[in-house]
Amino acid sequence: MKQIYSKILMMVLVVLLASTSFITQPKNIHAAELELDAESAILVDAETGKVLFAKNPDMALPPASMTKMMTEYLVLEAIENGEITWETTTQISDYAYSISANPNFSGIGLTQDKSYSVKELYEAMAIFSDNGTTITLAELIAGSEGEFVKLMNQKGEELGLPDFEFVNSTGLDNETLGDNHPEGTDPNGTNLLSARSLALLAYNLIKDFPHALDISSRIEDDFEGYTVENLNWMLPHEASYLKQFYYEGMDGLKTGYTGLAGYTFTGTAERDGNRLISVVMRTDSKAARFEQTARLLDYGFGQFEDKELFAKGFQLEKQETLPVAKGKEDTVEISINEAFTVPIKSGEEELYKVEYTVNKDKLNKDGELVAPVKKGDKIGTATLVYTGENDNGYIFNSKNQTVDLVADQTVEKANWFMLTLGAIGDFFSGIFTSIVDTVKGWFS
Known part of the structure; x- marks a missing residue:
């Protein structure tokens, strides 16, 4: 009887141990096991710029609204340089209004003959990816979107982006803009950036303007009498159907979608003082871009640790x-x-x-x-x-x-006397060496 009880007890302990191991086992994804459906992806340490994972990182693809990170950078730079302020106001052009009023484009719906502050326009762009407000900011800073595109490409060169071409401020395809495509750009052109270029752009945006994360991390915003939710589902949204995508430490940065680009996302999260930047391009759905991002970030936080090597x-x-x-x-x-x-x-x-x-x-x-x-x-x-x-x-x-x-x-x-002694020593040393070499020559 004792043997029976002992066997039962052992079986219970084994089951409990196995259960405990299963429950407490942390996510531990190795690079060889990290399979992503995204066509291109990259994971970067935001402190050092070290690339922790890469899949086709130098393939230039349409970034969709991730383009707006460059627009954000130039707006924040203009504020820092005193060219505009958060309180500067401007009105909506016919072009920006037509884009805002088009239900096929991401937007809130703007009102003409009304003044909007830079703060209102920037928040609508960064939080809800509004295209009309993005164009309005481009026109405010450069006079026209065509001139703003020149600034975007100049800044891309300055930041050292390896693979990029900007043709508009929003990330829409120029073909969809019709006659409104920015002057000097291909009517059928589209923005092109690699995952590496997008990660480097995000790296510089966060480093130079950390305030950008205060805005990109906001779950919702009030605009034109409406409450709009952040398109980044990895933030702590209240809606139950979005809670499955929540990722601890997530505070940015930019989603994107067009038919040509697919679903894209540049994310960034910080845990225990370590910040990572991720980019996924050409995923199949809204959910997939966040699921792929979570796998990338799990790999980074789970496999790497900051070490002082020397x-x-x-x-x-x-x-x-x-x-x-x-x-x-x-x-x-x-x-x-x-x-x-x-x-x-x-x-x-x-x-x-x-x-x-x-x-x-x-x-x-x-x-x-x-x-x-x-x-x-x-x-x-x-x-x-x-x-x-x-x-x-x-x-x-x-x-x-x-x-x-x-x-x-x-x-x-050394003072002149010591230098002189040294020179004299070198002189006689040279003579002595010459004499020795001569004598050796006599007997060779």
């Missing part, structure tokens, strides 16, 4: 010093001026190393620094190199992260 002041073994000419000291110690901290997978610490590149312009023909050398002088750069496989590099189209390599102390220039 602290500030780190020195490479056997490369701790550089020779100094004409100084009171013959050498100077060098080290990295800031730590290398990056998101890495557990157990991969040993796959990273540091390499030095000394600025040749700092050295004489003998490979020496020339005194005086001041503490903190930049001597070159130190590069963090990943020696493992399948490294996606950084959002800046670079494979590696660099910091400055600096002098650790000051080496003053």
Whole structure:
């Protein structure tokens, strides 16, 4: 009987243990297991720009309303530069009104012969993806949408976006705009950006104008007497059918849809001080773009952890010093001026190393620094190199992260007397070497 009870007890314990393991097991998606239906996708660490996952990241595709992130950037920049303020008002042009009144386009419905503030227009654009307000802001800043498109492409170059072409401010296809397509652009053209370019645009928008997230994270807004909900379903909406998409830490950034682009989304979320940026392009439905984003973010938060791999002041073994000419000291110690901290997978610490590149312009023909050398002088750069496989590099189209390599102390220039003695010593040393070489020649 005791044996029967013991077996039953063991079975109960096994079942309980298995159940507990199932319940508490965190989501732990490996890159090899991360399959996305999106045609193109990317996941980026917002602090370092490290690319954590990429699928066809350099394929230029229609971004739809994710285009508006560039419009947002230029509006916020104009406010920062004092060209406009949040309280600046403007009226709606015939073109912007016609787009707003068209039920085929995303919009709230604007009123002509009424003044709207920049704040009202921006919030409608960022929260509800309104196209009419976007065009109105473009016209306010540049005089016309055609001139604004020029600013968009100029800023794209300035930000270093690798794959992009802007033809309008909204993300609509020019063909749908008819005669209203921006002057100087292809009547049949469409905006084109890669997932990498969109992630870099989002990276700069968040870095330069963090206030953008205060607006993009708002669940709803009042406009023209109506309450409109944010199109980002991953925010904590009250509607029961949207709660399944809620993602902890989500606070932006921009949805998009056209028939050509499919359903797209640039998302960003922060957990425990770590912020990630994701982009998915050409998914099949509204729900799919958020489901794909959740998988990306789960992978990033679950698999990576910020690690300080090499602290500030780190020195490479056997490369701790550089020779100094004409100084009171013959050498100077060098080290990295800031730590290398990056998101890495557990157990991969040993796959990273540091390499030095000394600025040749700092050295004489003998490979020496020339005194005086001041503490903190930049001597070159130190590069963090990943020696493992399948490294996606950084959002800046670079494979590696660099910091400055600096002098650790000051080496003053030697006085004229010591320099003279040194020169004399070098002179006689040269003569002695010449004599030795001559004598060797007699007996060779």
